[in-house]
Amino acid sequence: MRFLGRDQELSALEREYKRGGGFVVVYGRRRVGKTTLIKEFIKGKNALYFLANEESDRQNLNKFTEKLADFTQQPHLAGSRLESWQSAFRMLVAYQPQEKKVLVIDEFQYLVSVNAAYPSIFQEAWDEILKDSNVMVILCGSLISMMTSKVLSRSSPLYGRRTAQIRLQPLRFAEYRQAFPDKSFTELTELYAVTGGVPKYIEFFDNGLSLWENVSDVILAKSGFLYEEPIFLLEKEVRETVNYFSIMKAISLGNHKLSKIAGLLEQPTTSVSPYLATLSDLFLVEKRVPVTEQNPEKSRKGLYYICDYFMDFWFRFVYPHRGELEMDNTGYVLKKIQSAFIENHVSYVFEAISRENFAAYCTSGNTDFVPAKIGAYWNGSTEIDVVAVDQEHDSIFAGECKYYDKPVPADVYFDLKKKCDSIPEFRGKHIVYGIFSKSGFAQRLLDAAKENSELYLFDQGERIL
Numbered sequence: 001m002r003f004l005g006r007d008q009e010l011s012a013l014e015r016e017y018k019r020g021g022g023f024v025v026v027y028g029r030r031r032v033g034k035t036t037l038i039k040e041f042i043k044g045k046n047a048l049y050f051l052a053n054e055e056s057d058r059q060n061l062n063k064f065t066e067k068l069a070d071f072t073q074q075p076h077l078a079g080s081r082l083e084s085w086q087s088a089f090r091m092l093v094a095y096q097p098q099e100k101k102v103l104v105i106d107e108f109q110y111l112v113s114v115n116a117a118y119p120s121i122f123q124e125a126w127d128e129i130l131k132d133s134n135v136m137v138i139l140c141g142s143l144i145s146m147m148t149s150k151v152l153s154r155s156s157p158l159y160g161r162r163t164a165q166i167r168l169q170p171l172r173f174a175e176y177r178q179a180f181p182d183k184s185f186t187e188l189t190e191l192y193a194v195t196g197g198v199p200k201y202i203e204f205f206d207n208g209l210s211l212w213e214n215v216s217d218v219i220l221a222k223s224g225f226l227y228e229e230p231i232f233l234l235e236k237e238v239r240e241t242v243n244y245f246s247i248m249k250a251i252s253l254g255n256h257k258l259s260k261i262a263g264l265l266e267q268p269t270t271s272v273s274p275y276l277a278t279l280s281d282l283f284l285v286e287k288r289v290p291v292t293e294q295n296p297e298k299s300r301k302g303l304y305y306i307c308d309y310f311m312d313f314w315f316r317f318v319y320p321h322r323g324e325l326e327m328d329n330t331g332y333v334l335k336k337i338q339s340a341f342i343e344n345h346v347s348y349v350f351e352a353i354s355r356e357n358f359a360a361y362c363t364s365g366n367t368d369f370v371p372a373k374i375g376a377y378w379n380g381s382t383e384i385d386v387v388a389v390d391q392e393h394d395s396i397f398a399g400e401c402k403y404y405d406k407p408v409p410a411d412v413y414f415d416l417k418k419k420c421d422s423i424p425e426f427r428g429k430h431i432v433y434g435i436f437s438k439s440g441f442a443q444r445l446l447d448a449a450k451e452n453s454e455l456y457l458f459d460q461g462e463r464i465l
Contacts, residue, residue: 003040004199005175006033009166013041013138016164017102022136023126023161027147028168029283029308030233031200034140037168038104047102048092057115064088071095089125093133101135108139109146119150123157131161144282145237167283170197170308173353173461174360180207185438185460187211189403190341193349194219196309201226212334219318220330227325230314237282243275245319248306251285252315256303276304284308291375291387292396292425301378309349316345342403350403351376351385354436357461358386358399366463367456369397369432382419386434396426399434399456408437410444413455434458 016022026034042049048071050064061082068088069077072095082088092103105111111118122139130137141147151158152165176197177188190211195201204225205214218224230248234241243265250264258276262269279285286307289299306312317340318325321333355374362371371388377398378384386399400416402408416433420426434456435441441449441457441464449455449465457465 002179003036004178005171006037006040009037009168010041012164012166013037017041017045017100017136019163021131021133021163023131023163024136024138025147025151025162025165026138026140026168027144027151027165028142029144029198030142030236031198031229032168032170033199034142034168035106036199038106038138038140042102042104045102046096046099047104049104049106051106052108052110054110054113057111057118060111060114061085061088068092085121086125086129089129093129093135097134099134102138103130103135104138104140106140107142108151109141109143112146112150120157123161126158126161143236145278148281169283171199172197173356176202189350189353189438190346192353193309193341193346194313196311196313198310201310212338215337216330216334219314220325220333222325222328226310226314227318230311230319233311238278244279245315247272247275247279248285248311248315249319251304251306252312252319256305258302258304261304284311288375290377290379290425291373291389292377303378313345317341347401347403350436350438351401353461354399354401354458355386357436357458358388358397358434361458361463362388368393369395371397377423377425379423382423384416384419384423386436393430394428395430395432396420397432397434397456398426399436399458401436402438404437404439407440407442408435408445409442410448413445413448432456 013024016024026038028034039049048067050067052060065080065082065088066078068091069075072091077091092101115121126137139151141151150156152162153159173192176192179202180188180191183191191205194211194215195205204218206217209217219226221227234244238244246265247261250261255261255264258269258272262272265272276285276287280287284306285304287302287304289296289302293299293301306315317337321336324333359371359374361367362369369388370390370392372391374386374388376383376385377387384398385401386397388397390397398416398420400412402412413433413435416435420431420433432454435445436458438460440459445457446465449457455465456463
């Protein structure tokens with residue numbers, strides 16, 4: 001795959017590069033493209049890139065010295081044994097001091113794991129050597145828990161030093177579409193629902209094979225690259241993985257209330273809450289509340305969802321069938337997945353894609369609607385897939401998403417209007433309606449939209465009326 005998207009992140013890095021001394025922290029889950037982003041940024045720049053590993057502090061310093069020798073064109077340094085990291089950083093600063101340089105330390109968490117004092121060592125190096133030099137620093141790490149606690153948190157010696165931070169997330173659907181201009185919207189949506197926009201996962205899917213051939217080879221086969229990916233990811237981040245796996249499985253099966261999750265695990269809610277908090281900190285699970293809630297933090301309507309589409313797919317369809325897969329019964333498991341894939345997974349991903357598309361539409365300048373919040377709405381009896389709140393105009397956008405293989409009928413619009421009429425929070429608001437489809441709209445609905453400027457129809461992510 002060629003380099004895709006990341007325009008905002010590259011712009012942020014360029015801004016930091018132009019300042020006197022930038023200190024940027026880049027972090028995010030494994031495989032999300034952090035190293036690729038950084039290497040794209042440093043193209044054509046005077047940059048020293050160092051990848052730390054799980055060796056001793058001394059071995060890492062020796063390898064850094066070798067990189068420094070090559071960077072400064074001083075080959076005699078390669079075999080030297082520098083006394084400290086500070087000595088190495090001083091040599092870096094002293095080399096061509098008038099030229100702007102970039103220092104990248106990738107997998108920074110490994111330096112911390114083998115030397116707990118490393119954040120203090122680097123803090124001293126930044127304050128005394130790097131801060132006022134002509135060097136931009138990028139610290140990059142994949143272990144979110146360690147990067148948060150050892151670099152970003154108030155308790156870290158490095159707290160307050162960074163000038164910017166980037167939490168790199170999976171590619172948005174709009175960015176993802178750039179990779180596959182020849183695929184249909186349906187093909188892209190279903191591929192996105194499996195890979196979740198994680199660049200490394202996409203790379204392992206053979207574009208010449210069908211979705212299900214790729215799922216079979218890459219995810220279901222014991223030799224597949226993604227067969228045990230969630231296990232590796234969680235084991236790196238947390239202890240007691242059994243509890244985390246049980247919670248993720250419970251959520252993937254449709255148990256979104258804290259009480260239901262705890263009940264399924266036969267544990268009190270007070271025991272489950274800390275695990276959910278950790279999963280939220282790792283950006284694997286998120287607590288959602290109706291978008292109209294005035295105080296989301298205090299809302300009792302919160303529901304928990306897996307926010308990583310690949311993880312949701314794996315826990316919903318793969319994890320429950322590990323026994324069959326270990327016996328190489330991939331055909332049986334594949335049929336199970338195919339029978340529920342659209343209804344139990346893709347349709348929900350399509351809702352998220354539709355929210356993203358509506359947000360992009362609003363920022364394009366083609367509508368006066370200015371959303372302050374975009375999400376969903378639910379109460380005891382009613383659910384609406386896409387709801388946005390425009391506080392400036394006291395307006396509500398309410399949209400339904402239908403991942404049908406046929407045109408969406410007009411009844412969907414009329415049912416949506418009835419739903420909105422029954423919701424207390426919507427009363428007195430100016431309401432704009434929307435229908436999101438992947439297969440077009442029935443003529444009656446098209447006619448209704450032509451007569452009503454406050455009914456938006458989005459087909460395959462684009463507004464047609």
